Amino acid sequence: MSKPLGYYTNHPPGDDSLLDEVQKKYGSCFEKMSKREKLSILVILASNLGCQLEGDVRGEIYAIAREMTDQLSLSDQAGVMEAIISQVRWGQNAEPIHHP
Known part of the structure; x- marks a missing residue:
């Protein structure tokens, strides 16, 4: 079962904000949103967050993501998304190691 929006945000219900x-x-x-609509919001928000960060994305990351879309089940793809969201949200990310 899903938790309400306020569980994940600092949004207090009834504050007349955008989230309200x-x-x-x-x-x-x-x-009242379809799964496709929810995923569209996720793509847009993830893109915006990524653009706020400095640095480049290694080419191999795009290749890995492409392989994931080709080889993982939809359930496993959603699981990878959930893992990444948790890591981004709670600071469990490492800076890439640069090899000379």
Whole structure:
């Protein structure tokens, strides 16, 4: 079972913020959105967050991501997304090692 939006954010219900409006329109667990719509929001937010960070993405990362889309089940792809979100949110990320 999903937890409400306030569990994941600093959003107090009823504060007339953007998140309050989104919650009123689409439900506290986004239950009035399709899975495709939720994933679209995830793509847009992830892209925005990534653009805020310095540094480049190694080419091999794009290759690994492509292999994941080709070889992993949809469930495993969602699991990888969940793992990455948790690591990004809670600081469990390492800077890439640069080899001379």
